[in-house]
Amino acid sequence: LINVIIDGKSIAVPKEATILSAAESLGISIPTLCHLQMGENDYKNDCASCRICVVEVEGRRNLAPSCATPVHEGMVVKTNTMNVMQKRRTIMELLLSDHPKDCLSCSKNGECELQDLAVQLGVREVRFEGEMSTYRPDYSPSIIRDMDKCIMCRRCETMCNDVQTVGVLSGVNRGFDSVVATAFEKNLEDSVCTYCGQCVAVCPVGALHENDHTWKLVKDLADPKKKVIVQVAPAVRVALGEEFGEEPGTNVTGKMVTGLRQLGFDQVFDTNWAADLTIMEEASEFKDRLERFLGGDKDVKLPLLTSCCPAWVKFFEHNYQDMLDVPSSAKSPQQMFGAVAKGIWAKEEGISREDLIVVSVMPCLAKKYETSRDEFKVDGNPDVDYSISTRELAKLLKQANIDLTLLETSEFDNPLGESSGAADIFGRTGGVIEAAVRTAYEWVTGETLENLDFKALRGFEGFRSATVKVGDLDLNIGIAHGLGEARTMLDKIRAGEANYHAIEIMACKGGCVGGGGQPYHHGDFSVVTRRAEGLQNIDDNKTMRKSHENKFVQDLYEKHLDKPMSHKAHDLLHTKYFP
Ligand code: HC1
Numbered sequence: 001l002i003n004v005i006i007d008g009k010s011i012a013v014p015k016e017a018t019i020l021s022a023a024e025s026l027g028i029s030i031p032t033l034c035h036l037q038m039g040e041n042d043y044k045n046d047c048a049s050c051r052i053c054v055v056e057v058e059g060r061r062n063l064a065p066s067c068a069t070p071v072h073e074g075m076v077v078k079t080n081t082m083n084v085m086q087k088r089r090t091i092m093e094l095l096l097s098d099h100p101k102d103c104l105s106c107s108k109n110g111e112c113e114l115q116d117l118a119v120q121l122g123v124r125e126v127r128f129e130g131e132m133s134t135y136r137p138d139y140s141p142s143i144i145r146d147m148d149k150c151i152m153c154r155r156c157e158t159m160c161n162d163v164q165t166v167g168v169l170s171g172v173n174r175g176f177d178s179v180v181a182t183a184f185e186k187n188l189e190d191s192v193c194t195y196c197g198q199c200v201a202v203c204p205v206g207a208l209h210e211n212d213h214t215w216k217l218v219k220d221l222a223d224p225k226k227k228v229i230v231q232v233a234p235a236v237r238v239a240l241g242e243e244f245g246e247e248p249g250t251n252v253t254g255k256m257v258t259g260l261r262q263l264g265f266d267q268v269f270d271t272n273w274a275a276d277l278t279i280m281e282e283a284s285e286f287k288d289r290l291e292r293f294l295g296g297d298k299d300v301k302l303p304l305l306t307s308c309c310p311a312w313v314k315f316f317e318h319n320y321q322d323m324l325d326v327p328s329s330a331k332s333p334q335q336m337f338g339a340v341a342k343g344i345w346a347k348e349e350g351i352s353r354e355d356l357i358v359v360s361v362m363p364c365l366a367k368k369y370e371t372s373r374d375e376f377k378v379d380g381n382p383d384v385d386y387s388i389s390t391r392e393l394a395k396l397l398k399q400a401n402i403d404l405t406l407l408e409t410s411e412f413d414n415p416l417g418e419s420s421g422a423a424d425i426f427g428r429t430g431g432v433i434e435a436a437v438r439t440a441y442e443w444v445t446g447e448t449l450e451n452l453d454f455k456a457l458r459g460f461e462g463f464r465s466a467t468v469k470v471g472d473l474d475l476n477i478g479i480a481h482g483l484g485e486a487r488t489m490l491d492k493i494r495a496g497e498a499n500y501h502a503i504e505i506m507a508c509k510g511g512c513v514g515g516g517g518q519p520y521h522h523g524d525f526s527v528v529t530r531r532a533e534g535l536q537n538i539d540d541n542k543t544m545r546k547s548h549e550n551k552f553v554q555d556l557y558e559k560h561l562d563k564p565m566s567h568k569a570h571d572l573l574h575t576k577y578f579p
């Protein structure tokens with residue numbers, strides 16, 4: 001251990017510690033901007049580019065950036081002298097001198113770390129005037145890049161390269177011209193970006209933000225000719241409350257349903273209903289592949305890979321074009337919902353496809369892109385018209401003067417609103433495969449599953465595996481979350497080194513609860529794990545916990561689709577992947 005003194009307090013810290021981490025151990029908070037760390041090894045941005053965290057070190061002429069300066073024996077540090085505070089303010093002024101001042105209309109207004117820090121440092125004027133960086137804004141279906149606002153903290157670059165291993169964003173040029181860019185300054189839409197939105201989740205300013213559809217939604221809700229219905233993803237209900245002061249993981253389902261009705265939606269439905277439907281298709285596809293495999297069919301593709309995460313789908317379409325027949329062909333719950341709502345429900349209700357607007361509320365930004373894919377359209381009309389994020393819904397409720405916490409609870413509409421606990425856990429890592437196993441178990445063995453809690457499949461390790469006994473079979477199940485972990489797994493499958501029957505992959509750490517459209521967690525991953533626990537509580541407290549017991553899903557097969565994997569089900573509920 002190394003002994004240091006910070007602001008007159010002594011502490012012994014490990015030799016790898018920095019001044020910043022040593023100060024944190026003492027409860028001394030040094031302001032930072034570029035620095036961000038999640039978990040021990042999950043994510044660490046330590047490029048020390050912003051210099052806001054400078055401190056005085058005895059015996060050293062210049063101030064030291066505390067995030068990048070290792071401690072040494074006997075070090076004496078001062079974090080709050082007049083000199084330090086003045087220098088931090090000057091650094092902030094320099095940052096602001098090349099930053100647009102349109103805070104009032106910025107997407108990050110009120111949630112911007114630069115804004116908060118300017119307040120904290122007491123900046124009242126910017127003494128330096130000069131040239132400003134100007135870049136062409138880049139609009140994609142999910143994400144907008146507004147690089148005039150980039151402060152070169154490089155958090156997005158670290159996320160995209162080190163965690164997601166997608167490698168779309170990278171710092172280019174030097175000095176005043178330096179910026180985070182795509183290769184050859186291409187638009188995101190022309191790159192291999194997966195729209196996972198994790199770069200947005202860590203951007204401290206408004207340089208990266210979602211393609212916001214709230215105003216489009218307000219217009220549709222106000223149009224008397226349009227019937228507007230909504231579906232809400234599992235992970236939204238345990239995170240939306242955070243925007244209204246609730247703890248992460250608080251289940252606000254009933255209040256959210258009331259809030260959506262007050263906003264003017266004609267029907268409030270649940271993506272969870274479609275998650276149960278997804279399990280019907282995915283579990284049958286799995287059973288089918290497994291039986292063929294056990295029967296000696298050498299061509300059958302195993303492991304089956306889950307396919308409900310659109311960022312993951314885009315990732316394998318770009319990077320694993322030789323393996324496009326491995327993932328399940330089942331559409332995601334969002335898209336199954338849209339296909340059933342427009343293809344079956346609207347007809348029964350006598351609503352024309354053109355007059356029906358299907359909106360989704362998702363924890364994810366890639367879901368926006370998913371709605372725009374051509375294969376999810378009929379004659380150019382999309383099955384899901386557009387998707388808004390959890391953050392966008394919170395903004396809309398606030399704009400409409402609706403305080404979520406004060407609302408009474410109410411229930412989803414039926415028939416597309418009922419769901420099992422298996423559907424709730426879709427929103428956390430490991431949940432989709434656990435839901436599938438609950439159903440596959442009963443279908444393969446013909447027995448009732450008594451203990452539904454496959455605890456071996458739970459947890460937060462980036463890649464984990466477990467063997468699950470299904471009758472006489474030992475099923476090897478893998479779970480990966482985060483695209484870097486997915487890449488490692490896929491490389492093993494490609495090399496024939498992985499012996500799995502099924503694998504769940506989600507692009508974001510923690511699964512959808514950690515999606516790029518959720519309330520900002522500011523690097524605190526416990527926010528994500530608490531949301532996951534919230535979903536588990538919902539599942540634990542439901543009486544119906546298996547997807548195939550959902551009566552409204554059973555009705556759909558009886559009246560319209562015959563059985564899972566039938567021709568009709570295939571036409572409506574399955575998709576193809578494209579290189
Ligand atoms: Fe998800 Fe899914 S779980 S992908 O994470 O399969 O976004 O919550 O809606 O479609 O159900 C997201 C969440 C979500 C789909 C479902």
Ligand code: SF4
Pocket residue numbers: 143159160164166167168169192193194195196197198199200
């Ligand atoms: Fe990279 Fe994901 Fe951001 Fe695209 S959305 S640039 S893949 S981190």
